[in-house]
Amino acid sequence: MSLLEVVHMSHDFGGLRAVNDYSLAVSPGEIRGLIGPNGAGKTTIFNLITGMYRPTEGDIRFNGESIVGMRPHEIAARGLGRTFQNLQLWRHLTVLEHVMMARYSKLTYGLVGAFFGTPKRHRQEAQSRQRAEELMKLLNVSQFSDQLVLNLPYGAQRRVEMARALATEPKVLFLDEPTAGMNPEELWQMMKIIRKVHEEFKLAIFLIEHRLRMVMELCDKVQTLVFGEVIAEGTPEEIQNNPQVIEAYLGKETVE
Amino acid sequence: MQEVLEEHITLQGRLAASLRKSPLLGWLIGLTVAVLLEHLVGYELATAVGLPKIPVLFGFVIMLKTPLLIPSALFYVLSIYLIPACLVARLISAPSNWMAERLYRFPISVPVIVHLALLYLILHLWADISAYRGLTLRLTLIAVMMTLSLNLINGYMGEFSCSHPGFMALGAYGASVFSVFFFASDKLFGEALLPEALGAFCFPIGLIFGGLVASLGALAIAIPSFRTRGDYLAIISLAFLFIVKSAIENLEFVGGPRGMSGQPNYATLPVVFAVAVICIWIINNFVRSTIGKALNAVRDDEIAAEAMTVNTRQTKILAFMFGAFWAGVAGGLFAHVLRYVNPGTFGIQKLAEVLAMVYFGGLNSVYGSILGGVSLSLLSEALRPLELFKWIIIPLLLILVMIFRPTGLIAFKEFDVKALIRPKGHPEKEV
Ligand SMILES: Nc1ncnc2c1ncn2[C@@H]1O[C@H](COP(=O)(O)OP(=O)(O)OP(=O)(O)O)[C@@H](O)[C@H]1O
Numbered sequence: 001m002s003l004l005e006v007v008h009m010s011h012d013f014g015g016l017r018a019v020n021d022y023s024l025a026v027s028p029g030e031i032r033g034l035i036g037p038n039g040a041g042k043t044t045i046f047n048l049i050t051g052m053y054r055p056t057e058g059d060i061r062f063n064g065e066s067i068v069g070m071r072p073h074e075i076a077a078r079g080l081g082r083t084f085q086n087l088q089l090w091r092h093l094t095v096l097e098h099v100m101m102a103r104y105s106k107l108t109y110g111l112v113g114a115f116f117g118t119p120k121r122h123r124q125e126a127q128s129r130q131r132a133e134e135l136m137k138l139l140n141v142s143q144f145s146d147q148l149v150l151n152l153p154y155g156a157q158r159r160v161e162m163a164r165a166l167a168t169e170p171k172v173l174f175l176d177e178p179t180a181g182m183n184p185e186e187l188w189q190m191m192k193i194i195r196k197v198h199e200e201f202k203l204a205i206f207l208i209e210h211r212l213r214m215v216m217e218l219c220d221k222v223q224t225l226v227f228g229e230v231i232a233e234g235t236p237e238e239i240q241n242n243p244q245v246i247e248a249y250l251g252k253e254t255v256e
Numbered sequence: 257m258q259e260v261l262e263e264h265i266t267l268q269g270r271l272a273a274s275l276r277k278s279p280l281l282g283w284l285i286g287l288t289v290a291v292l293l294e295h296l297v298g299y300e301l302a303t304a305v306g307l308p309k310i311p312v313l314f315g316f317v318i319m320l321k322t323p324l325l326i327p328s329a330l331f332y333v334l335s336i337y338l339i340p341a342c343l344v345a346r347l348i349s350a351p352s353n354w355m356a357e358r359l360y361r362f363p364i365s366v367p368v369i370v371h372l373a374l375l376y377l378i379l380h381l382w383a384d385i386s387a388y389r390g391l392t393l394r395l396t397l398i399a400v401m402m403t404l405s406l407n408l409i410n411g412y413m414g415e416f417s418c419s420h421p422g423f424m425a426l427g428a429y430g431a432s433v434f435s436v437f438f439f440a441s442d443k444l445f446g447e448a449l450l451p452e453a454l455g456a457f458c459f460p461i462g463l464i465f466g467g468l469v470a471s472l473g474a475l476a477i478a479i480p481s482f483r484t485r486g487d488y489l490a491i492i493s494l495a496f497l498f499i500v501k502s503a504i505e506n507l508e509f510v511g512g513p514r515g516m517s518g519q520p521n522y523a524t525l526p527v528v529f530a531v532a533v534i535c536i537w538i539i540n541n542f543v544r545s546t547i548g549k550a551l552n553a554v555r556d557d558e559i560a561a562e563a564m565t566v567n568t569r570q571t572k573i574l575a576f577m578f579g580a581f582w583a584g585v586a587g588g589l590f591a592h593v594l595r596y597v598n599p600g601t602f603g604i605q606k607l608a609e610v611l612a613m614v615y616f617g618g619l620n621s622v623y624g625s626i627l628g629g630v631s632l633s634l635l636s637e638a639l640r641p642l643e644l645f646k647w648i649i650i651p652l653l654l655i656l657v658m659i660f661r662p663t664g665l666i667a668f669k670e671f672d673v674k675a676l677i678r679p680k681g682h683p684e685k686e687v
C-alpha cells in the first residue's frame with residue numbers, strides 16, 4: 001500500500017487553475033522527483049499536500065486516512081515534514097532552538113510544565129536537545145549550534161532547514177528546491193546529505209528540483225509538471241528521453 | 257598632563273574591573289549596608305548638608321524643586337548609597353564569592369531564595385523611611401508586572417495589543433469585588449460574608465480571580481483576532497479597551513464613574529514583592545521553554561512554525577490569555593495598593609505608559625521589562641515637579657532610545673538566573 005496518495009487533486013487560485021488533476025502515490029522509502037519550469041505549480045502541490053492550502057478538488061490520503069482539511073501542524077505531526085524554497089527560518093532563534101522547536105508536537109509537559117519548570121519538562125527538553133544535537137551533527141551544523149541563523153552561510157542555512165524538518169520525524173520529507181542558489185560544491189554536498197538522510201532514516205523523499213542532473217542521480221521516479229499538469233511520469237531515463245519533456249525544457253537555462 | 261590622564265583611565269579601568277569581581281551577593285550585601293546606613297545616620301547627614309529631610313527618591317525631587325540644593329543632594333546620594341555600596345561590595349568580594357560558591361552548590365532554589373530574601377530586606381529597609389517610598393515601590397513592582405506581561409504579547413509574540421490597561425481594569429475590579437464582597441462591610445455589598453481575619457489569606461484567590469476575569473476578556477479578543485493572519489489585534493484590542501472602560505463606568509454596582517473603594521489593606525510590600533517575583537519566575541520559565549519559544553517562531557515566521565508542528569493559533573490564544581492574566585493580577589494588586597479604583601485610570605494614558613515601558617526596556621526580554629518598568633516608573637515620579645515638562649522629557653527619551661536602539665535597551669536577552677547569581681572572579685570556571 002502507498003504511504004501517501006494524492007488522487008485527482010486540483011487547485012484554483014481565483015480563476016487560475018494552478019494544479020489540474022494531479023495524482024501521486026509514494027511508497028515508503030522511495031525518492032520521488034518533481035520537475036517543471038517556473039510557475040508550473042510545483043510549490044503549490046507541496047503546499048496543498050502539507051495543508052497550507054485546501055485543494056479545490058480531489059483527496060489526499062496519508063496511511064490510508066484523508067488529511068484534507070487538517071491544519072498544517074497536524075499534518076506535519078503525522079509525518080509530513082518539509083523545507084521551503086525560499087528559506088523560512090526564524091530570525092531570532094538559534095540553530096539549536098530551530099531544531100528543538102520542530103519537536104514541539106512531541107512535548108507533552110504542557111502549560112504546567114512550561115510555567116513551573118517541572119521535572120517532566122526538564123526531562124523532555126533534555127531528550128529533545130539530545131535528538132537535536134544528533135541531527136545537527138548529521139547535517140554538519142553543530143558548530144553553529146548557538147548562533148542566530150542569519151549569521152550562517154547560505155548552504156548552512158539550507159542544512160538547518162533540513163535538520164529542522166527531520167526533527168519532526170517525518171515519514172515523507174518534502175524538499176522544495178534544496179539546492180536553489182547553491183554553487184556546484186555545495187550542490188554536491190547537498191546531494192550527499194540527501195542520500196545520507198535517506199539511508200539513515202529510511203524515509204520517503206519528495207524532491208522538487210530545477211536541476212535535472214540532481215533528479216536523475218537521486219530519484220526512483222520522476223514527474224514532469226507543466227502548467228499544473230503532469231505531462232510525463234516515469235524513471236529518470238524515461239523522463240530524460242521523453243520528447244514532451246525535452247520540448248518543455250528545451251532552451252531552458254536549467255538544463256545542465 | 258597626558259600621563260595624569262592615562263593614569264586616570266587605567267585607574268577607572270581598574271576600578272571597574274575590581275568591581276566586576278563582586279558577585280551579585282556582594283552587591284546585595286553592599287546595598288543592605290547602604291540602606292542600613294540611611295536608617296542610622298540618614299537624617300543627621302541630610303540635615304547636616306542642609307536638606308530639609310531625607311531625600312525620598314535619590315534626591316531627584318529636591319534637585320528639581322530647588323536647584324540650589326543639587327550639591328547637597330548629590331553628596332547625600334554618594335555618601336549614603338553609592339560609595340558605601342561599592343566599597344562594601346569590593347571589600348567583601350572574597351568572602352562573598354566564597355559564600356556564593358557555597359550556595360551555588362545547593363539546588364538552584366536555595367541560592368535564589370537567599371538572594372531574594374536579601375533583596376527584599378533592602379527594599380523593605382529603603383521603603384521604611386517614608387510612606388511615599390513604600391507606595392512608589394509597590395507601584396513600580398506592579399508596573400514591572402504590567403510591562404513584562406505586555407512584552408509577552410508585543411515582544412515575544414510580536415503582535416500589537418492595546419488592551420492591557422483594560423485587562424488591568426478587569427483584574428482590579430474583579431479582585432476588588434472579590435475582597436469587598438466577602439471580607440469587608442461596605443455599602444455596595446452590605447455586610448462581609450466571611451470573617452475579616454480570613455481576608456488576607458484569601459487575597460491570592462482574589463488576585464487569581466481577577467487574573468482569570470482578565471483572561472476571559474482576552475479570550476473574547478483572541479478568538480476573532482487570531483482567526484486569520486493579519487493586523488486585526490491592534491484595532492480589536494483598542495476597541496476592547498474603550499468598551500471595558502465605558503462598561504465599568506455604566507456598572508452601578510461597582511460605583512460607576514465614581515469608582516470603587518473599601519478594599520482592605522492586603523497589598524502590603526511583602527505581598528506585592530512576592531507576587532511580582534512569582535510573576536517574573538513563571539513568565540521567565542515559560543519563555544525559556546520550547547512551548548514558550550513557539551511564540552518567537554510564530555512571530556518570526558508563522559507558516560514555518562505551523563509546518564514544524566507548532567499549533568500556532570492555540571499558541572497565540574494561550575499566550576494572549578496568559579499575558580492578560582498577569583495584567584489582571586497586577587490590576588488586583590494596584591486596586592489594593594491604592595485601596596480605590598476608578599475606570600478613568602485605565603485609559604489611553606495608562607496604555608501609553610505601559611507601551612513606553614515595554615519598548616524602552618527592550619522587546620523579548622525579562623531584563624528589559626524589569627529595566628523599563630523600574631526606570632520609567634521612577635523617572636515619572638522623579639520628574640513630577642516638572643509637571644508639564646515631564647511629558648516632553650519622557651517621550652523625548654523614548655524617541656532617542658528608538659533611534660539608537662530600535663528594539664529597546666536590553667532586547668532579546670535571556671534572563672538566566674543561574675548566570676546572575678554565579679560567583680565571580682574565577683574566569684576558568686565561567687563556562
Ligand atoms: N498564493 C497564491 N495566490 C495566487 N496565485 C498563486 C499563489 N501561489 C502561486 N500562485 C500561482 O500559481 C502558479 C504556480 O506557482 P508555484 O509557486 O507553485 O510554481 P513553481 O512550480 O513552484 O515555480 P518555481 O519554480 O518558480 O518555484 C504560478 O502562476 C503562481 O503565480
Ligand SMILES: [Mg+2]
Pocket residue numbers: 042043044085
Ligand atoms: Mg516553487
